[in-house]
Amino acid sequence: MRRYWSDREAARLEGLDALVYATRAIGQDPELVLWGGGNSSAKVTMKDHLGRATRVLWMKGSGSDMRNIAAKQFTPLRLDELGALMDREAMSDEEMVAYQTKCTMEPGAPKPSIETLLHAFIPAPHVYHTHADWICALTDTSDSQKMIRQVYGEDVGLIPYLRPGFTLAKLVGEAIRKQPGLRAIVLDKHGLVTWGDTPKAAYQETIRMVQEARRFILHKGGRPGRVRTLRVPGTPRERRERAAAVMVALRGAIGRDERMLLLHEEAAEVLRFLSDPRAKALSQVGPFTPDHILHTKALPLFLELPKTDALEAIDQAVRKGVEQYRQAYARYFERDLAKPEAAAPQREPPR
Numbered sequence: 001m002r003r004y005w006s007d008r009e010a011a012r013l014e015g016l017d018a019l020v021y022a023t024r025a026i027g028q029d030p031e032l033v034l035w036g037g038g039n040s041s042a043k044v045t046m047k048d049h050l051g052r053a054t055r056v057l058w059m060k061g062s063g064s065d066m067r068n069i070a071a072k073q074f075t076p077l078r079l080d081e082l083g084a085l086m087d088r089e090a091m092s093d094e095e096m097v098a099y100q101t102k103c104t105m106e107p108g109a110p111k112p113s114i115e116t117l118l119h120a121f122i123p124a125p126h127v128y129h130t131h132a133d134w135i136c137a138l139t140d141t142s143d144s145q146k147m148i149r150q151v152y153g154e155d156v157g158l159i160p161y162l163r164p165g166f167t168l169a170k171l172v173g174e175a176i177r178k179q180p181g182l183r184a185i186v187l188d189k190h191g192l193v194t195w196g197d198t199p200k201a202a203y204q205e206t207i208r209m210v211q212e213a214r215r216f217i218l219h220k221g222g223r224p225g226r227v228r229t230l231r232v233p234g235t236p237r238e239r240r241e242r243a244a245a246v247m248v249a250l251r252g253a254i255g256r257d258e259r260m261l262l263l264h265e266e267a268a269e270v271l272r273f274l275s276d277p278r279a280k281a282l283s284q285v286g287p288f289t290p291d292h293i294l295h296t297k298a299l300p301l302f303l304e305l306p307k308t309d310a311l312e313a314i315d316q317a318v319r320k321g322v323e324q325y326r327q328a329y330a331r332y333f334e335r336d337l338a339k340p341e342a343a344a345p346q347r348e349p350p351r
């Protein structure tokens with residue numbers, strides 16, 4: 001794993017600037033964070049608009065990209081007011097977001113992340129949260145709890161899966177209060193939380209935790225995805241012509257309520273994935289990291305097309321596939337998303 005930290009550059013920075021630097025260092029590494037995912041915070045004391053010394057949580061704004069984040073994409077929040085919520089029993093997402101808005105010190109600052117309270121409830125001054133690949137490779141399995149104990153022993157906290165929100169943040173806060181010596185927390189089926197007294201310490205802990213997971217997985221015989229030979233039919237030109245026919249049908253089927261632009265992608269990675277006989281099954285396993293869900297929803301539609309080039313047959317297959325996808329998504333929404341804190345599905349990827 002490459003490192004993106006320079007002591008020389010970091011030494012000149014403090015407060016919000018140091019947070020921006022550390023956030024970018026994490027965001028540079030796609031094994032730690034993809035576009036828009038992960039978040040980071042720093043706790044500082046600064047003057048409010050009346051000149052009163054105030055404890056402040058600088059929190060990454062929701063949806064901004066860690067890779068090239070700027071200071072204005074962080075939001076200052078009154079930390080003591082957020083911290084007071086540790087005494088609450090429960091809180092809905094709506095209540096929590098409304099409360100967070102009231103704690104904001106800067107009108108017009110970006111909406112703070114949904115994981116703000118998780119940061120506020122950790123006493124350490126610097127907290128980073130990622131959905132790192134190697135951590136998710138441990139947590140996205142049916143025996144994740146056992147493996148995490150095997151890798152990290154007892155000085156890493158393990159929180160069972162809950163959707164991000166008040167209860168998850170509170171469980172994290174309680175775990176650290178119960179065991180102040182914890183070095184990090186793994187969120188099952190979700191990701192990693194690390195902290196430190198300095199930005200560098202918290203960054204290094206992120207790297208160490210990920211490296212330990214990587215070493216364990218490689219030692220167990222896990223291998224990063226292998227390159228397979230391409231087995232997609234036709235020449236590039238034939239594929240493009242067929243894609244044009246499919247795109248017309250697809251736009252008709254998904255553009256019922258809203259007009260859509262489509263992009264046809266033939267990158268080598270896409271073709272290699274589709275060459276794998278397990279492509280359909282693998283595409284329906286669910287996203288590997290929460291970073292994916294931000295932009296793709298839970299599952300893609302895997303469309304199986306007829307062998308013929310007859311437009312009518314293609315159109316029929318597309319419409320049928322889209323309609324099945326629509327119904328399946330509605331069922332998933334009712335079952336898993338409409339409830340406040342649904343349990344994680346236990347799925348294993350096909351072998």
Ligand code: ZN
Pocket residue numbers: 038115129130131164190191290
């Ligand atoms: Zn997260």
